[in-house]
Structures are given as structure tokens and as C-alpha cells.
Amino acid sequence: MASVVRQKMPASVKDREAWAQAIATAFDSQKLAPTEENVCSVLAVAQQESNYQSDPVVPGLNKIAWQEIDRRAEKMHIPPFLVHTALKITSPNGKSYSDRLDNVKTEKAVERHF
Structure with missing residues (x-):
């Protein structure tokens, strides 16, 4: 095959x-x-x-990820401001989780960071 x-x-x-x-x-x-x-x-x-890249750049992935986070929070009746505030916590690399999410370009980057 x-x-x-x-x-x-x-x-x-x-x-x-x-x-x-x-x-x-x-x-x-x-x-x-x-x-x-x-x-x-x-x-x-x-x-x-x-284009046969194993980890291609996905345009607008950060917006897609934020929408999914908001959708899941809403499903569990968690206020968006609470989730967004929690993601402002500094991660081990010195950037907030929110900043890291704002800059993801590939699906593997999302998996790696979150």
C-alpha cells in the first residue's frame, strides 16, 4: 500500500x-x-x-484556539473573564499563557504549549 x-x-x-x-x-x-x-x-x-509539511502554519490559529477556549468555558458555565484572567499567569518560559496563545502558528505549537 x-x-x-x-x-x-x-x-x-x-x-x-x-x-x-x-x-x-x-x-x-x-x-x-x-x-x-x-x-x-x-x-x-x-x-x-x-503542502506536505508535517506541521504547517495555520493562518488565524490563535483566534481559532481562543474561540475554542471560550466555547469550552461557556459549556462549563465558566465566565470568559475568569478564563482569560487565569491565562495571564506567567508560564515557565516567562511569558503569560495568553501571550503564548496569541503567538501560536501551528497545531503542534498549541499542543506543546497547552
Whole structure:
């Protein structure tokens, strides 16, 4: 399966083997048929969404993260000002959690900081 994915992948992709293995694993775990149409569709989306970068920059990610924090706080009936105030606490790197969140650019950065 990974060899089929690798054959269809653009030659310019860095770390082709890792991408091929990850996509093959996804097909297996989802029990998807590795048809040419399915493989090409997945590769097209991967190229469009990430340009085959494992940790691409996500425009507006900080706003998305704040909206999700506010949504979860509201769901638990926690006032937004309380959450925002708590996130102004200084983190171990000397910046507030709020400042760190304001500057995230990738999903891995969100996971790493929070």
C-alpha cells in the first residue's frame, strides 16, 4: 500500500517514506480501499492543506484556539473573564499563557504549549 502511495506522490515531497507510511496506515485503520481515486484524493488534500509539511502554519490559529477556549468555558458555565484572567499567569518560559496563545502558528505549537 505505501508503495502505491509513494508512486502517486509528487517527486518534490520531502520525507516521502514517512508520508507514504502515514497515509497507508490511515487507509488501513479506516478500512478504506486503496483505489487510485482514493489515494489521489488524499494526496491532493494533503498537498492543498499542508503542502506536505508535517506541521504547517495555520493562518488565524490563535483566534481559532481562543474561540475554542471560550466555547469550552461557556459549556462549563465558566465566565470568559475568569478564563482569560487565569491565562495571564506567567508560564515557565516567562511569558503569560495568553501571550503564548496569541503567538501560536501551528497545531503542534498549541499542543506543546497547552
